[in-house]
Amino acid sequence: MEQLDLNQIRTFVRIVQAGSFTKAAEILRQPKSRVSRRLAALEKELGVQLIYRTTRQFQLTENGKIYYERSRGLIEGLENLTAELNEETSEVSGLIKITASDDMGVTKLAPVLDDFTKQYPRVRFEVLLTQAYVDLVKESVDVAIRIGNLKDSSLRVKKISSLRNIFVATPGFLERYRHAEDFNQLPLLPFIGLGNAQQVKVIRNSDGKKLTAKVNPVLTTNNPSMMVAMALTGKGISLIPEFLCTDHIRAGRLVHVYKGYQSDEVQISMVTPEQKEVPLKVKKFVEFAAKRLKEIFNES
The missing domain is CATH 3.40.190.290 (D-Maltodextrin-Binding Protein; domain 2)
Incomplete structure (x- = not known):
C-alpha cells in the first residue's frame, strides 16, 4: 500500500467516468493497453477486483463502487488544486485590448486599469472609447464594456450592474x-x-x-x-x-x-469573444474588473 500510485487511481476514475477503456484511453491520451495495465496494477495493489471486464463492456464490483465514490473526490480535488496553482504561478502579462463607450471609459474605467496594473505590472492596455458598435472578433478586441441589451449570442456576457x-x-x-x-x-x-x-x-x-x-x-x-x-x-x-x-x-x-x-434600466455588461481557451490575462482582468466596476457603480 505504501507504493500506491495516484496515476493508477486517476486511470480507474477516468475509466468509470468514460464508460469504456477505449474512451478513457482517448481522454488520458494513452494507449488502451497502458490503461488496462494500470487498472490491473491497482487491483493487485489493493488486493480486490474493482471492475468485472468482458470483451465489450465492464461493470463495477461492490468494492469498485465504494472505491470510485471515495477516490473520485480525491482526484478531482488534486486536479483543481493543480490548475489553481498553475494559474497563480503563471505570469500575467501582455496586451489587453478593451473597448467601451467614451462616457463609461473616462468616468469609470481608469481607476480599474490602474488598480489592475498595480497587481499585474507586466500587463499593457489598448483602450478604444467610442459610441459606435465594435466587432470584437474582427477588431481583435479582448473585452468590451457595453450598455444595453445584447443581441449577439456568440459572445460571453458577464453582467456588472444596471443604469437608468x-x-x-x-x-x-x-x-x-x-x-x-x-x-x-x-x-x-x-x-x-x-x-x-x-x-x-x-x-x-x-x-x-x-x-x-x-x-x-x-x-x-x-x-x-x-x-x-x-x-x-x-x-x-x-x-x-x-x-x-x-x-x-x-x-x-x-x-x-x-x-x-x-428611463428603463439598462444592463451594463462585460463581453468577451467566445473561445475555448481564454487567455489567462483576459480571465484575470474580467474577474477583477467585473468586481471593481460593480463596487464603483454601487457607490454611485
Whole structure:
C-alpha cells in the first residue's frame, strides 16, 4: 500500500467516468493497453477486483463502487488544486485590448486599469472609447464594456450592474422655469441614441406605466458627456445616465428633478469573444474588473 500510485487511481476514475477503456484511453491520451495495465496494477495493489471486464463492456464490483465514490473526490480535488496553482504561478502579462463607450471609459474605467496594473505590472492596455458598435472578433478586441441589451449570442456576457437615465438641470435653470408643470414644457437636451429627438420615453415610478412625451429639443448629441456639459450651462433640462451626474448633484451644480420619472434600466455588461481557451490575462482582468466596476457603480 505504501507504493500506491495516484496515476493508477486517476486511470480507474477516468475509466468509470468514460464508460469504456477505449474512451478513457482517448481522454488520458494513452494507449488502451497502458490503461488496462494500470487498472490491473491497482487491483493487485489493493488486493480486490474493482471492475468485472468482458470483451465489450465492464461493470463495477461492490468494492469498485465504494472505491470510485471515495477516490473520485480525491482526484478531482488534486486536479483543481493543480490548475489553481498553475494559474497563480503563471505570469500575467501582455496586451489587453478593451473597448467601451467614451462616457463609461473616462468616468469609470481608469481607476480599474490602474488598480489592475498595480497587481499585474507586466500587463499593457489598448483602450478604444467610442459610441459606435465594435466587432470584437474582427477588431481583435479582448473585452468590451457595453450598455444595453445584447443581441449577439456568440459572445460571453458577464453582467456588472444596471443604469437608468434621470432628469437633471441647474438650480439657475429651475429658477427661470419654476412655473413649468411638466418636463415636456421645458427646453430639453436629449441624447439622439434614445431615438426620436422630439420625444422621450420614461417610466412613471408611481405605477410603473411607460409614457412617451413630446419635448422641445434645443440641442441633440450622441455623446452623454456632452449632454452633461450642456446641462451645466443651464441651457435646458436633460435626461442623463445617473452615474454621469452623481458628483454634480452632490456638489449642487445639478439638481435631480421630476424624480417620479426615469428611463428603463439598462444592463451594463462585460463581453468577451467566445473561445475555448481564454487567455489567462483576459480571465484575470474580467474577474477583477467585473468586481471593481460593480463596487464603483454601487457607490454611485
